[in-house]
Amino acid sequence: MKELKITPIKNGTVIDHITPGCAIKVLHILGIPAGTSSVVSVAMNVTGKSGKKDIVKVENRELDPRELNKIALIAPKATINIIRDYEVVKKQNVVLPDEIIGTVKCPNPTCVSNANEPIESRFRVISKDPPRIRCYYCEREPDDIQTLI
Amino acid sequence: MSNTSFKNRDIISIKDLSNEEINTLFSYAKKMIPYAKGEKHLKTLEGRILSTLFFEPSTRTRLSFESAMNRLGGRVIGFADAGGTSIKKGESLTDTIRMADAYSDAIVIRHHQEGSARLAAEFATHPVINAGDGAGQHPTQCLLDLFTIVTEKKTIHGKHVVLLGDLKYGRTVHSLAYALARFKAQLTLVSPETLRMPKEVIEECREQNVEPVSTTSLEKAIKDADVLYVTRIQRERFPDESEYKRVAGTYKIDLELLKQAKEDLIIMHPLPRVTEIDPAVDKTHHALYFKQAFNGIPVRMALLSLILGGRKP
Numbered sequence: 001m002k003e004l005k006i007t008p009i010k011n012g013t014v015i016d017h018i019t020p021g022c023a024i025k026v027l028h029i030l031g032i033p034a035g036t037s038s039v040v041s042v043a044m045n046v047t048g049k050s051g052k053k054d055i056v057k058v059e060n061r062e063l064d065p066r067e068l069n070k071i072a073l074i075a076p077k078a079t080i081n082i083i084r085d086y087e088v089v090k091k092q093n094v095v096l097p098d099e100i101i102g103t104v105k106c107p108n109p110t111c112v113s114n115a116n117e118p119i120e121s122r123f124r125v126i127s128k129d130p131p132r133i134r135c136y137y138c139e140r141e142p143d144d145i146q147t148l149i
Numbered sequence: 150m151s152n153t154s155f156k157n158r159d160i161i162s163i164k165d166l167s168n169e170e171i172n173t174l175f176s177y178a179k180k181m182i183p184y185a186k187g188e189k190h191l192k193t194l195e196g197r198i199l200s201t202l203f204f205e206p207s208t209r210t211r212l213s214f215e216s217a218m219n220r221l222g223g224r225v226i227g228f229a230d231a232g233g234t235s236i237k238k239g240e241s242l243t244d245t246i247r248m249a250d251a252y253s254d255a256i257v258i259r260h261h262q263e264g265s266a267r268l269a270a271e272f273a274t275h276p277v278i279n280a281g282d283g284a285g286q287h288p289t290q291c292l293l294d295l296f297t298i299v300t301e302k303k304t305i306h307g308k309h310v311v312l313l314g315d316l317k318y319g320r321t322v323h324s325l326a327y328a329l330a331r332f333k334a335q336l337t338l339v340s341p342e343t344l345r346m347p348k349e350v351i352e353e354c355r356e357q358n359v360e361p362v363s364t365t366s367l368e369k370a371i372k373d374a375d376v377l378y379v380t381r382i383q384r385e386r387f388p389d390e391s392e393y394k395r396v397a398g399t400y401k402i403d404l405e406l407l408k409q410a411k412e413d414l415i416i417m418h419p420l421p422r423v424t425e426i427d428p429a430v431d432k433t434h435h436a437l438y439f440k441q442a443f444n445g446i447p448v449r450m451a452l453l454s455l456i457l458g459g460r461k462p
Contacts, residue, residue: 108263110261110262110263110284111262111263111264112260112264112265112267112268113264115242115262117241117242117243117268118241119243119271136264136267137263137264137265137267137268138263138264138282138283139162139263139264139285139286140349
């Protein structure tokens with residue numbers, strides 16, 4: 001019998017096919033460990049059908065769209081599985097929207113989106129895989145998206 | 150191309166305009182030249198008001214926008230220094246824009262924060278024209294530069310354009326390099342190593358199938374240049390004074406250098422210049438920078454007229 005590296009969960013979310021090495025970033029996006037009492041399991045560099053991947057399982061929590069957008073920025077091939085009573089009730093790929101609003105802060109200190117104005121940060125997605133984004137306001141393209149998350 | 154495609158448009162970046170629209174604008178700008186010189190008179194924008202909001206210093210851009218609006222029969226309100234406005238009391242840029250929007254038919258804005266004109270366009274109901282947003286975009290400068298090359302060289306396609314000086318912090322050269330690539334010029338980028346063109350601008354040129362050549366040697370680049378576009382090394386954009394001092398005065402255009410240039414080379418500069426062009430060059434037929442500055446008037450007249458729906462001259 002094949003040994004399971006992480007045990008199944010009863011209710012919650014399994015984030016699969018995370019880019020190897022990015023599981024810790026995903027935890028950061030989800031605000032874990034601070035502010036959560038959920039049981040969280042992490043597997044890194046697991047060998048899957050299409051090479052190595054990371055997996056994160058979070059019990060008793062389903063993700064909101066902003067969290068999904070952020071995950072798509074660092075792990076564009078990730079899949080989200082919603083688990084209820086040990087069954088996968090919903091499975092979806094993360095999909096970067098055409099625009100990301102209010103999720104990522106522009107790294108350009110002189111961008112107007114960092115000034116005291118009544119606007120949210122806004123980025124246009126110019127490539128979905130690998131993810132590349134451009135600030136709607138200052139038109140700069142951040143070098144390293146991961147550092148903004 | 151219909152003139153109505155310009156009506157009530159915001160002009161924030163040169164990317165907002167297609168090549169076809171730029172050519173339409175230039176054919177209007179050519180017709181505007183006698184009106185820009187005051188040889189003929191127009192009242193096509195009579196009764197219309199333009200706000201010029203200059204939060205940063207400007208000579209040419211502000212005066213030429215104001216002259217352009219006056220030459221079209223319109224009126225101008227605004228400020229050249231935010232010191233006398235409610236910004237000093239802590240008013241947001243957004244609220245200042247709302248006010249100018251209520252008082253005028255179009256807004257021209259220069260502001261030190263990148264993206265400020267895009268923000269203004271979101272909140273204004275009337276058209277907004279970007280007159281420079283920090284180190285970001287300055288589309289009307291780009292348009293008058295392209296207009297100058299087209300007027301002098303008949304076409305941009307295939308012309309060898311050398312961009313010289315501060316290619317890192319200079320906002321005019323970023324949008325100009327991209328626009329020249331769109332019109333299929335050959336590009337050579339000459340700068341000190343520390344002031345090279347940002348990689349995203351080079352990438353944008355490549356997306357237009359133009360591969361810019363980067364070098365530090367002006368002597369080599371000038372030999373087969375059709376256009377030499379000189380920029381000032383801008384002290385105010387340097388985060389570090391010592392970095393500025395290391396590169397200031399690296400290049401100087403003088404009569405000796407021009408002996409190596411083609412007979413019909415034109416020299417352009419967005420101005421103000423400091424020491425990068427010897428005043429002796431002003432008297433040569435190569436010097437186009439003052440005519441280039443004048444071209445700001447017919448180009449801005451054409452743009453205001455098209456955006457505000459003025460009648461054809």
